[in-house]
Amino acid sequence: MAATGPDTPNSGALSPRAPRQAGHARMEALARLPVFFGLEGRRVLVAGGGEPAAWKAELLSAAGARVEVIAPHVCEDLWRLAGAPPRGPISIHVRDWHADDIPGAVLAVAGFDEEADALNFTTAARAAGVPVNAIDKPALSDFTFGAIVNRSPLVVGISTDGAAPVFGQAVRAKIEALLPSGFKAWALAAKTWRQAVTARGLSHHARRAFWERFAATALAEPNRAPQDTDRAALFTAIEAEGTPHRSGHAGSVVLVGAGPGDPELLTLKAVRALQSADVVLYDDLVSGAILDFARREAKKMLVGKTGYGPSCKQDDINALMVDLAKEGRRVVRLKGGEPMIFGRAGEEITHCHAAGVPVEVIPGISAPQGAASRLVTSLTHRDHARRLQFVTAHARDGKLPKDLDFNALADKAATTVVYMPRRTLPDLVRNLMAAGIDPATPAVAMFSVTRPEEKVILATVATLAEEVARAAEVGAQGPCLILYGQALAEVAVDALPQIVQAAANGG
DSSP states (O other): OOSSOTTOOOOTTSOBOOOEEOOOOOOOOOSSOOOOOOOTTOEEEEEOOSHHHHHHHHHHHHTTOEEEEEESSOOHHHHHHHHSOSSSOEEEEESOOOGGGSTTOSEEEEOOSSHHHHHHHHHHHHHTTOOEEETTOGGGOSOOOOEEEEETTEEEEEOOTTSOHHHHHHHHHHHHHHSOTTHHHHHHHHHHHHHHHHHTTOOHHHHHHHHHHHHHHHHHSTTSOOOHHHHHHHHHHHHHHOSTTOTTSOOEEEEEEOBSSOGGGSOHHHHHHHHTOSEEEEOTTSOHHHHTTSOTTSEEEEOOOOTTSOBOOHHHHHHHHHHHHHTTOEEEEEESBOTTSSSOHHHHHHHHHHTTOOEEEEOOOOHHHHHHHHHTOOTTOTTTOSEEEEEESOOTTSSOOTTOOHHHHTOTTEEEEEESOTTTHHHHHHHHHHTTOOTTOEEEEEESTTSTTOEEEEEETTTHHHHHHHHHHTTOOSOEEEEESGGGGGOOGGGOTTEEEEOOTTO
16 A cells, blocks of 8 residues: 555544655764775885785775785785786885885784784884774774775665674675666766756755766666767756756656565565655655655655544645645655555546646565565465455445455455455455355455554455454554455465464364
């Protein structure tokens, strides 16, 4: 569910609330200050000749440093590196280091296995006023190197404050996936075009708008090289706008599926849309961890609905989307789950089209997909199911829809997923039983699918309503999803850590 959430009624009788902007979070404490140090042509001293020293020497050379390695024994990798450095020159001195080697260096690196050797070098470096790093010894280091994502001149550094380098490497791999290799060309273009942008004499707001548009284009088309025609088009658009808020330029709306709750289930395209948004209109079901993917400067506005509680009117949401887009904003309408499945996306798309606002849809992982993955169970197991059907158990008036085909919903060859079932579940079960469903048909209820507070209730169709009510009494909360059918017999109970109760077979 997206615009309303899996258990949120659409009734106009709900208490209204106005869309409201979320406050910006303050900067939290930093373990280390991330600083990008210019080393072009500057001397850096590396004491040590092993493999770790070779890697640091390569990294420093790649940044343009003039690297001097001093060690009585030098590994083959270092000799090869000195013969073909990536950028800055690397010289090797086969001897022990001395205190008078350190002055004049802008940085120093200690590559010693023994703690005492590293301590001697770092003490001498500090006495000379030179910042020092002791490889794999964070307690002795003024700075650490961290993991790197290199799309130079776009460079991302990741630090765990020396506590878990392997974890830092895992984070680096995640960021690598978010930054296509083509970003390097866009970063180079930004460096090349900066002088032309400055020479244009644009106002501060216009320059900012230029680079915002540049970033949006790069995020939208990361794997093609930017052309001079792109720069010309950006200048034309900025000069046509004439105001800080881009009121002369039509914006756009992107409906983004936030998935069922786990932020790691966001698609790469969804993350890129959030990173390029000016405004994010989000539902109650969207977690703070997902909102954190949006750029810090973006305006974030809560426009959600809650079951039988204060809710924003759909007409207000539609109007706000269009108004913001007509101001030239890039608007992300962030919806829980998959926007096109019981998410009222159709109404929002129609409203945007009627106003001449372009709309894009970025799909999300649906709640049933998330549920199936958490249950480690195929909803279309070939031995049990020939059809997968999604229905809502909540009509506009808050009751069970009158036009549901209960013969189809009682089909033993189907797996059925029911959205928004909580209020009407007893009526749903009675109608299924009247349609001839086997009372022992396996059923599962899931609260807060894929979230940390997720709860799983195993039951049968006959016991389902009673078990869900009992689970709610003992603390199960959040959006609820019902799944039933013979395919659910494959659920492995021992693999589910979030089970709160399991009914006896047959009730």
